[in-house]
Amino acid sequence: MKPGWLNTLAVAVLVAIAGFAALFLAPTERTMGIIQRIFYFHAPSGLTGFVAFFIAFVASIAYLFRRTPKWDWLGVSAAEIGVAFFTVVLTTGPIWAKPVWGIWWTWDARLTSSFVLWVLYVSYLLLRTLVSDPERRALISAVFSIFAFLDVPFVYLSIWFFRTQHPQPVIGGGGMDKRMWPPFLLCWFALLGVMALLLRTRYRLEALRHAVAEVSIEAEQRAADRARKQAAQGTHG
Amino acid sequence: MPGLTRTAAVILGKELRTEFRTRDLLSTTVVFVLMVLVLFSYTFHPAAAESRRFGPGLLWLALLFAGSLMLHPSFMREQTNDTLAGLRLAPIEPFAILLGKILANFIFMLLAEVLLLPVFAVLYDLRLTPVLGRLFAVLLLGTLGLTTTGTVFSAVASQARMRELLLPLLLLPVLTPVLIASVEATAGLLEEPAALNGIWLTVLAVFDIVFLTATWLFGEYLLEE
Numbered sequence: 172m173k174p175g176w177l178n179t180l181a182v183a184v185l186v187a188i189a190g191f192a193a194l195f196l197a198p199t200e201r202t203m204g205i206i207q208r209i210f211y212f213h214a215p216s217g218l219t220g221f222v223a224f225f226i227a228f229v230a231s232i233a234y235l236f237r238r239t240p241k242w243d244w245l246g247v248s249a250a251e252i253g254v255a256f257f258t259v260v261l262t263t264g265p266i267w268a269k270p271v272w273g274i275w276w277t278w279d280a281r282l283t284s285s286f287v288l289w290v291l292y293v294s295y296l297l298l299r300t301l302v303s304d305p306e307r308r309a310l311i312s313a314v315f316s317i318f319a320f321l322d323v324p325f326v327y328l329s330i331w332f333f334r335t336q337h338p339q340p341v342i343g344g345g346g347m348d349k350r351m352w353p354p355f356l357l358c359w360f361a362l363l364g365v366m367a368l369l370l371r372t373r374y375r376l377e378a379l380r381h382a383v384a385e386v387s388i389e390a391e392q393r394a395a396d397r398a399r400k401q402a403a404q405g406t407h408g
Numbered sequence: 409m410p411g412l413t414r415t416a417a418v419i420l421g422k423e424l425r426t427e428f429r430t431r432d433l434l435s436t437t438v439v440f441v442l443m444v445l446v447l448f449s450y451t452f453h454p455a456a457a458e459s460r461r462f463g464p465g466l467l468w469l470a471l472l473f474a475g476s477l478m479l480h481p482s483f484m485r486e487q488t489n490d491t492l493a494g495l496r497l498a499p500i501e502p503f504a505i506l507l508g509k510i511l512a513n514f515i516f517m518l519l520a521e522v523l524l525l526p527v528f529a530v531l532y533d534l535r536l537t538p539v540l541g542r543l544f545a546v547l548l549l550g551t552l553g554l555t556t557t558g559t560v561f562s563a564v565a566s567q568a569r570m571r572e573l574l575l576p577l578l579l580l581p582v583l584t585p586v587l588i589a590s591v592e593a594t595a596g597l598l599e600e601p602a603a604l605n606g607i608w609l610t611v612l613a614v615f616d617i618v619f620l621t622a623t624w625l626f627g628e629y630l631l632e633e
Contacts (some may be wrong), residue, residue, distance in 0.1 A: 286585050291582065298576060298578060302575060306448070307567055310629055311564045314629055315628070318557065318560065318622060318626075321622055328585070332611070
């Protein structure tokens, strides 16, 4: 297996530049101050998570039509990485919220939707752990993954309608300063690079697991054959 | 191959016959929701004003929990004597099997709701009669969304370990939009004067259409041997 160290290096450099831009080059937000800089990793993580879930959705559809295990490997890898990125969103959010809003969590539309999305894909990963047969697992988890992704717009819309209909403290709003865009996009680009790296590694891991499972099945069969032969010789002899 | 409607109707008839031989599903659902409604009364002061605030939420939560438990036998029943294999062998569209089961579960849930609604109104001192027609529209759309996803996920869960626990875990997060839309629509109907926000009915209707279509497109893969 080729070591992808060149890609890894490229992504590491990109993350370093993006981090530098977010921490030192981007202007300090007037009211929130320094803590606002977490936003450059918070929001792009969410966007990257969406990209990962979308990849999982496409891979699931492709699996149903093609039935090659590769699509299943891609699907589970992407879903797992999406969950990882949304875990980042859900942890950096409260870190930012505590000093700015004075509370760790509020049932604001976006927070709630991200949380539901996270739970949705955690239950997908849970489902996979509960089916032993690889083909069966691939098939039913692909169907669930499609249903979960179709649910995403409904989750966002309904929670958005729900929260905007209720009185609540004004949160966020207003546009971003023009000078904030370049570091923001740079960070997103860097995180997409991280996602691609993780995706490749996770996909390889899944492929290796598949290979190990096949080898162990073969080994068991051979052992069983040998035992049967020995038993047969024993009765004859 | 006979038409989809006819074959789905045959499956529906079979489901109804199986259920009404014992009425297991219906009775357990009704008793379960009743129990949840009683238990909820201890969590707040159930006077009329408070009930209008909390009533819709607890009604729909009780129905969702009931659905996530009661839809489970839909495919489990078929496993006892491996009757699903028989259904699969029949020269019919696989979607007909799912559609028949969805419709059957839809009817079971609606029947349970019709039985429970008067009890709910009496227990929580809510006046439902003036808004009955509109409430029924909300119940129809909300229940269809619940039973469509619920039946499909029952097929998913029946093929995994820990089936009984898995179905609620798969179903409840997906039903978040249905819960919000149904609760909000019901809450609007309990206000003075009663108002039904079209947005929520639209959310429910589109949800039903999207997931019925998804079931039609992808559901058959769940029935493969």
